[in-house]
Amino acid sequence: MxxxxxxxxxxxxxxxxxxxxxxxxxxxxxKITETVLGRLGCPACCSGFxxxxxxxxxxxxxDKLELLEGGILR
Amino acid sequence: MIKQISSLNELGIGIVYFxxxxxxxxxxxxxxxxxxxxxxxxxxEDGSDQGYRIDVTQNEILNSYPLPKVFHGVGSPIGGSVxxxxxxxxxLKAHIKALNPLWLSEHLSFNSFPDGDCLTNTNFLLPQVQxxxxxxxxVKAIRHYRECINLPFAFETGVNxxxxxxxxxxxxxxxxxxxxxxxxxxxxxxxxxxxxxxxGRQTVSAFISQLPLHRIMEIHLASGFxxxxxxxxxxxxxxxxxxxxxxxxxxxxxxxxxxxxxxxLPEFLPSxxxxxxxxxxxxxxxxxxxxxxxxxxxxxxxxxxxxxxxxNHIPVKDWEYTLGKLCxxxxxxxxxxxxxxxxxxxxxxxxxLIFHFRASAVVSSLKLTTRLLRFSLGEENFNELLKEFFxxxxxxxxxxxxxxxxxxxxxxxxxxxxxLEDLVSFEVATIKTxxxxxxxxxxxxxxPFPVFRSLNNxxxxxxxxxxxxxxxxxxxxxxxxxxx
Numbered sequence: 001m002x003x004x005x006x007x008x009x010x011x012x013x014x015x016x017x018x019x020x021x022x023x024x025x026x027x028x029x030x031k032i033t034e035t036v037l038g039r040l041g042c043p044a045c046c047s048g049f050x051x052x053x054x055x056x057x058x059x060x061x062x063d064k065l066e067l068l069e070g071g072i073l074r
Numbered sequence: 075m076i077k078q079i080s081s082l083n084e085l086g087i088g089i090v091y092f093x094x095x096x097x098x099x100x101x102x103x104x105x106x107x108x109x110x111x112x113x114x115x116x117x118x119e120d121g122s123d124q125g126y127r128i129d130v131t132q133n134e135i136l137n138s139y140p141l142p143k144v145f146h147g148v149g150s151p152i153g154g155s156v157x158x159x160x161x162x163x164x165x166l167k168a169h170i171k172a173l174n175p176l177w178l179s180e181h182l183s184f185n186s187f188p189d190g191d192c193l194t195n196t197n198f199l200l201p202q203v204q205x206x207x208x209x210x211x212x213v214k215a216i217r218h219y220r221e222c223i224n225l226p227f228a229f230e231t232g233v234n235x236x237x238x239x240x241x242x243x244x245x246x247x248x249x250x251x252x253x254x255x256x257x258x259x260x261x262x263x264x265x266x267x268x269x270x271x272x273x274g275r276q277t278v279s280a281f282i283s284q285l286p287l288h289r290i291m292e293i294h295l296a297s298g299f300x301x302x303x304x305x306x307x308x309x310x311x312x313x314x315x316x317x318x319x320x321x322x323x324x325x326x327x328x329x330x331x332x333x334x335x336x337x338x339l340p341e342f343l344p345s346x347x348x349x350x351x352x353x354x355x356x357x358x359x360x361x362x363x364x365x366x367x368x369x370x371x372x373x374x375x376x377x378x379x380x381x382x383x384x385x386n387h388i389p390v391k392d393w394e395y396t397l398g399k400l401c402x403x404x405x406x407x408x409x410x411x412x413x414x415x416x417x418x419x420x421x422x423x424x425x426x427l428i429f430h431f432r433a434s435a436v437v438s439s440l441k442l443t444t445r446l447l448r449f450s451l452g453e454e455n456f457n458e459l460l461k462e463f464f465x466x467x468x469x470x471x472x473x474x475x476x477x478x479x480x481x482x483x484x485x486x487x488x489x490x491x492x493x494l495e496d497l498v499s500f501e502v503a504t505i506k507t508x509x510x511x512x513x514x515x516x517x518x519x520x521x522p523f524p525v526f527r528s529l530n531n532x533x534x535x536x537x538x539x540x541x542x543x544x545x546x547x548x549x550x551x552x553x554x555x556x557x558x
Contacts (some may be wrong), residue, residue: 042114042149042471043431044092044339047199047233047266048298048308050427051341052434 077226079259079291082176085142085333087358092340096135098351105355108142110335113169114149119474120509125161126472127509133172143173144292144333145225146261147180149471152215152229153202154184155390156193163222170225177226179261179292180219182212182249185471187394196398197431197469198424201234203393204242209251211390216256228259228291231281233266233307235420238275245276246284253289260289264321265296265307265337272305273420278320282327287372290328295321295358296337304423309339311346312354321361326368334358401428402469432469432476433460439477439505442529443484443498449534450491459487477505493525493535504548511550518544 043050086107091099092115099109116133117126136143147166150158158166170178183199202208212229220227231249238244243251245267253260262285264278271277295317298308313321313336325331336354338346388411397415399406401424406412415421437444448456463483470476481502484494496518503514520538528535 042112042117043197043435044090044112044115044148044309046307046309046337046339047235047269048306048310048427049301050431050434051339052438053430053436 079226079289079330079332082226082291082332083142084331085144085176087355087362088141088144088333088335090146090335090337091136093129093132094340094343098343099139101348102351102355103139103141105352105359106141108144108333108335109136109139110144110146110333110337111136111173111175112146112148113166114147114471116169117165117472118509119472126165128165128169128172130172133169136173143175145170145173145175145178146230146335147178149185151181151183151185151199152219153182153208153212153232154186154215154394155211156184156186156188157215157218158222166223170223175225177228177259177291178219178223179228179230181232182229182252183232184394184398187398188391189395189398194398194402195469195471196401196428197435197471198401198428199232200394200397200401200424201232201236203388203390204239204245204248205388206243207388207390208393209243209248209255212252213256216252216258226259226291228261229253230261230263230294231266232263233269234275235273235304235423236415236418237420239414244280244284245270246281249281250284250286253286258289259291260285261292261294262290262324263294263296264324265294265298265313265317268317268320269298269305269307282324287327287369288329291330292333292335293321293325293331294335294337295354302423302426304420306427309337310342311338312336312350313357318357318361322364325361325365327366327370329366329369331362331365334362401425403428403465428469429461429464432464435470435473435476436460436463436480439473440480440498440501442526443481443494443501445529445532446494446497446525446535447489447491449529449532450494451489459489474505474509478502492537493520493522496520496522497525500546500548507548507550513550514548516546516548518546520544522546 088106088108088110089095089099089102090110090112092112099106113128114126116129118129120127145166150162166178181199182202184202185197185199186193186195202212216227216229229252231245234245242248249260252258267278267281270281295313296307296309297311297313297317298306299310300306321334325334336358392411396406396409396411400412400415400421403425444456447459451459463480467479467483470479481498484498496516500516500518500522503516506512507514519541521542522544524538525535
């Protein structure tokens with residue numbers, strides 16, 4: 001890279017201003033579609049599996065969100 | 075003056091509401107007669123230790139639906155010795171004022187226990203000790219709620235993954251004693267009772283036979299799945315035919331049933347078709363129509379609880395501390411109770427479920443950070459990092475604290491992961507701005523947008539070689555019209 005351009009880039013400062021909920025929700029960078037406060041609320045009434053960790057890891061559920069590993073049945 | 079059960083209106087059938095259920099609700103407004111709200115799922119911390127904030131946007135959405143509402147608490151159950159805090163009750167009262175629910179229910183379980191000078195939250199509803207002191211503890215908690223909240227109150231029959239303890243009061247009898255002593259209504263969660271039967275506790279029929287049926291004002295229906303030979307109350311889809319059949323038989327005996335509610339978690343919505351939901355609604359309507367048909371006045375039961383054996387002498391605080399510590403996988407000095415509970419395979423199941431609750435809170439509240447860590451360190455190392463964090467931190471009911479604690483933990487570990495430091499700062503700043511409405515600036519020593527894009531696509535971000543500085547200003551949501 002040209003040394004002049006390099007030095008310009010190193011001093012360049014770009015400022016972007018966005019609302020918190022947009023910043024916190026990746027989908028909103030593309031399209032503002034949903035609220036994010038749900039992620040910060042108390043978990044729901046359930047004595048079962050919080051599947052968000054597994055869903056985030058993607059590979060243990062099929063496309064119907066049925067757990068495939070560990071003898072899980074619907 | 076709180077209304078008596080007999081004077082409450084019969085509502086019909088309803089569903090539990092979550093963010094993201096708007097489409098489902100709007101499609102089915104004509105098919106249901108009530109909405110159940112779990113208020114704490116719509117609260118978040120304001121970061122000041124002063125209390126909680128209510129998601130007012132959700133209040134507006136809920137108030138736009140022309141249906142009666144009821145509240146079902148998920149944060150401060152009535153089975154334990156720890157009573158709801160003043161902050162919790164103040165927020166609950168404000169939420170009640172905003173949404174005007176017809177009644178309030180909570181769980182017959184506990185989720186926090188005194189631990190030294192502070193309270194430890196378990197991140198999971200745990201069963202209380204089923205002895206006379208356990209009854210008195212629940213009665214005290216119910217009375218406390220009723221003194222503070224001017225609404226009809228019911229407690230929900232809980233799930234218990236433990237095997238029955240020697241000499242404990244049977245499940246149904248325990249519920250009945252609490253309801254009678256506290257003069258309280260019952261929310262019969264039939265899926266919980268069926269779950270307990272499948273896992274080796276009391277049968278549904280024995281449980282029901284011990285209840286004061288005239289006190290049952292609400293029924294919950296749900297679904298679950300098997301995990302390591304245990305059937306879990308997972309709220310993962312529509313109810314199976316067994317549960318529907320049980321409900322059809324039981325509601326005939328209930329003279330004061332006001333509402334039947336279907337519970338399902340939003341994460342499982344994508345797996346539900348319109349036809350599935352319609353099937354559930356039709357079944358619930360059929361069940362509702364059978365209510366009270368075969369009601370017979372029950373004979374008054376004599377008190378037959380005897381105090382003998384281990385189960386009847388375990389102090390509530392010892393039970394809560396021991397079970398709480400075991401379920402969190404924390405070390406304990408050995409005694410009879412530790413040994414008896416420690417041998418129970420149900421503890422290991424609860425250990426795993428709590429791990430998943432805690433891990434879900436971390437990955438949901440710090441999505442970018444945790445994706446970057448997982449892709450950079452690998453799945454196994456990331457899970458080890460989470461376990462180390464859990465072993466060195468306390469669970470918290472609200473993900474706000476979990477996110478802050480995890481960011482502190484990462485600061486102390488300082489893993490060698492490109493982009494991490496600024497990314498953590500960005501996500502933490504965002505959470506804080508959501509909580510306190512203050513504007514924050516986050517500086518990046520790289521262009522964050524390709525990083526965001528890669529992580530959004532579940533990919534490891536590419537290396538950046540060109541030096542560049544970015545500053546992102548995060549504003550509170552009120553200024554959303556000024557966005558991007």
